[in-house]
Structure formats: C-alpha cells, structure tokens
Amino acid sequence: xxxxxxxxxxxxxxxxxxxxxxxxxxxxxxxxxxxxxxxxxxxxxxxxxxxxxxxxxxxxxxxxxxxxxxxxxxxxxxxxxxxxxxxxxxxxxxxxxxxxxxxxxxxxxxxxxxxxxxxxxxxxxxxxxxxxxxxxxxxxxxxxxxxxxxxxxxxxxxxxxxxxxxxxxxxxxxxxxxxxxxxxxxxxxxxxxxxxxxxxxxxxxxxxxxxxxxxxxxxxxxxxxxxxxxxxxxxxxxxxxxxxxxxxxxxxxxxxxxxxxxxxxxxxxxxxxxxxxxxxxxxxxxxxxxxxxxxxxxxxxxxxxxxxxxxxxxxxxxxxxxxx
Amino acid sequence: xxxxxxxxxxxxxxxxxxxxxxxxxxxxxxxxxxxxxxxxxxxxxxxxxxxxxxxxxxxxxxxxxxx
Numbered sequence: 001x002x003x004x005x006x007x008x009x010x011x012x013x014x015x016x017x018x019x020x021x022x023x024x025x026x027x028x029x030x031x032x033x034x035x036x037x038x039x040x041x042x043x044x045x046x047x048x049x050x051x052x053x054x055x056x057x058x059x060x061x062x063x064x065x066x067x068x069x070x071x072x073x074x075x076x077x078x079x080x081x082x083x084x085x086x087x088x089x090x091x092x093x094x095x096x097x098x099x100x101x102x103x104x105x106x107x108x109x110x111x112x113x114x115x116x117x118x119x120x121x122x123x124x125x126x127x128x129x130x131x132x133x134x135x136x137x138x139x140x141x142x143x144x145x146x147x148x149x150x151x152x153x154x155x156x157x158x159x160x161x162x163x164x165x166x167x168x169x170x171x172x173x174x175x176x177x178x179x180x181x182x183x184x185x186x187x188x189x190x191x192x193x194x195x196x197x198x199x200x201x202x203x204x205x206x207x208x209x210x211x212x213x214x215x216x217x218x219x220x221x222x223x224x225x226x227x228x229x230x231x232x233x234x235x236x237x238x239x240x241x242x243x244x245x246x247x248x249x250x251x252x253x254x255x256x257x258x259x260x261x262x263x264x265x266x267x268x269x270x271x272x273x274x275x276x277x278x279x280x281x282x283x284x285x286x287x288x289x290x291x292x293x294x295x296x297x298x299x300x301x302x303x304x305x306x307x308x309x310x311x312x313x314x315x316x317x318x319x320x321x322x323x324x
Numbered sequence: 325x326x327x328x329x330x331x332x333x334x335x336x337x338x339x340x341x342x343x344x345x346x347x348x349x350x351x352x353x354x355x356x357x358x359x360x361x362x363x364x365x366x367x368x369x370x371x372x373x374x375x376x377x378x379x380x381x382x383x384x385x386x387x388x389x390x391x
Contacts, residue, residue: 027365028326028368031368056326057325063329146339147339147346149335163348163349171339171347175332177352177353178358180328
C-alpha cells in the first residue's frame with residue numbers, strides 16, 4: 001500500500017523546482033537543516049504534521065526528516081494544498097503525505113486519521129486539528145505522545161480553552177506566541193499574501209478603493225498597512241477598545257461594521273471569530289462588494305446563510321465565488 | 325514562513341528533549357529560541373547590530389546608578 005494520498009504523481013519535477021525556489025528564501029531553516037543533519041536531534045521521534053501543504057512546509061518537513069524524525073504530513077486546509085508539492089514530498093522526498101487540493105470534508109478527516117495511524121510522539125498543528133482529533137477520537141495516541149506544537153492564533157485560542165477546562169492531555173508549545181513568528185509572518189506575510197490573493201482573484205485596482213479590514217490583530221495590522229500603502233482608503237472595525245484606539249492613532253478610520261460596509265468596495269475579515277459578516281450587514285452593502293476572508297477558518301463570513309437567503313444562483317470559480 | 329518554521333523545528337526539538345519536565349499546558353516558545361532565530365535572520369540579511377557594553381549592562385540592571 002502506498003503511504004500517501006495525492007492528486008497526481010506526475011507533478012514531482014514541477015514540485016521539486018518550486019520547493020527549491022522557496023528554500024532560497026528560507027535561510028534560517030536552511031541553517032537549522034545543516035545543524036540537524038549533523039546532530040540528529042529528532043532521532044527516534046515520530047512526528048505527525050497537519051499544515052498547509054505548500055513549498056515552505058515541504059522545506060520544514062525535509063528539515064525535520066534531516067533531524068532524524070520519521071515524518072507524516074496531511075493538509076490543515078483543503079484549499080491551500082499545492083498538488084505538485086504533495087507529489088514531490090510523497091514520491092521524491094519519501095515523506096508520507098495525505099493532501100489533495102479541494103478535498104471534501106470526509107477525505108480531509110480521513111487524511112488526519114492516516115497521519116495519526118503511525119502513533120506519533122509529537123504533533124505539529126496549524127489550527128489544532130490533530131490535537132482535537134486525538135482528544136476526541138484517537139485517544140490511543142495519548143499513551144505515547146510527548147507533546148505538540150501549534151502554528152496559529154486560532155489554534156492557540158482553542159488549546160488555551162482546552163487547558164482551562166483541564167481537557168488538554170499533553171503539553172503544546174504555542175509557536176504563534178514567539179515574537180519571531182507573529183511580529184513577522186502575521187504582519188508582513190499575511191498582510192502581503194492577503195492582498196496578493198485578492199488581486200489574483202479579482203484584478204481590481206486597490207488605489208482609491210474603500211477597503212474595510214475587520215480585526216486589528218497582527219494580521220489585521222499587516223493587511224491594513226499594505227492596503228494603505230497601495231492607496232486604498234482603509235476603515236478598521238474592532239471590538240477591542242485598545243486595538244481600536246491603536247488603529248485610530250495609526251491613521252485609520254474606525255467604525256462599526258454596519259456603518260463601514262456602506263461605502264466598502266472590499267471587506268477583509270481577519271478576526272479568528274465566526275459570523276463577522278452576516279445577512280444584516282449585507283443589507284447596507286453596495287452592489288458588487290467583494291468579501292474576502294483571511295482568518296484561519298471559513299466561518300467569518302456567513303456564506304452558507306447568504307447563499308440560501310440572498311443569492312440562490314452562485315457561480316463557483318476556483319478560489320473565487322461570485323454571488324449574484 | 326522562514327522564521328515560523330524555524331520556530332516549529334526548534335520547538336519540536338525542545339519537546340523531544342524536555343517532554344518529561346512539561347505539564348499538560350500551553351507553553352510559549354522559550355526566549356532563547358526566539359532570539360536565536362532573530363539572530364540567524366539578521367545574519368542572513370547581512371545585518372549586524374550593537375552590543376551592550378559592561379557599563380551599559382550595569383546601568384540597566386542597577387537601581388543605584390545615577391540618572
């Protein structure tokens with residue numbers, strides 16, 4: 001039986017080139033890899049990872065393997081998987097990889113189980129899906145687990161809730177809390193890639209448009225700053241008084257969503273919360289408004305409700321959904 | 325993602341070597357890992373920075389020094 005489930009085995013060469021390109025922009029990881037190859041600090045570790053299956057993650061997986069760990073990988077989001085990277089990892093790098101771009105929910109959770117089948121000693125999460133699956137359904141893993149790591153704000157919030165309820169059964173390091181993570185990847189990385197995603201999907205001109213950014217955490221600060229730098233009129237929506245004040249003093253207009261949406265050309269949610277844009281907000285929106293979510297889960301915009309109540313004819317374009 | 329994943333890799337090593345000392349809690353990344361990664365990134369960017377003198381270290385850690 002193949003220890004992988006990927007879309008297309010013929011994409012290895014393409015994936016390899018792109019993984020090598022990403023490596024050129026990851027000098028810190030490269031230096032760790034050199035050290036790991038000599039010192040093998042992860043010898044004997046079985047590491048299950050649930051991360052976005054991208055070129056950067058491929059470099060992390062190879063670094064962990066170079067450190068002596070046995071590694072398995074599944075996707076932490078069904079839409080972000082790069083199928084050529086999955087092919088490269090599974091076939092050339094010989095890292096069991098379970099990820100297919102656009103996989104349905106059933107496949108997504110089967111892949112999580114596939115990764116847990118080898119009874120890992122360390123879990124590496126982006127959104128706490130492995131921790132959550134182990135605690136809910138695969139508790140046999142708890143007897144051998146040493147600990148876990150968590151990449152993102154949303155995952156850390158869930159883990160702290162588990163700790164508070166005394167439900168967390170193994171230690172987890174919140175990578176998101178590291179300053180070299182959230183001060184940089186969230187602000188500059190997510191800031192840039194959010195704008196990039198919107199431009200690729202819509203091809204709009206940012207300059208002169210009204211962009212509402214909902215949430216002024218590290219990601220929201222990044223998104224707002226990039227949009228302002230490109231000439232947008234940026235409005236920030238917040239629920240935290242200190243962050244709202246910070247946004248105001250950083251030079252942004254600050255107001256409630258129900259007001260902000262009236263003039264918005266684009267709304268970007270980066271809150272980590274649910275139902276931030278709901279039906280009643282859309283009643284105030286201009287025709288043709290673009291809704292974008294950059295938060296971890298796809299629950300920030302109530303798309304399901306909007307489809308049912310407002311827009312029966314929905315056309316799906318890859319990574320872009322038009323609502324008529 | 326360079327520094328994020330450097331944190332992931334070094335946090336995994338930290339768990340592998342300190343698992344027995346940890347409770348079932350959420351931990352922050354140890355500060356020395358954070359600083360190591362920042363130093364490696366600065367080095368990669370070709371940036372060098374100043375170092376506190378002994379006099380400056382004493383000044384910062386003492387309440388007896390003059391203002």
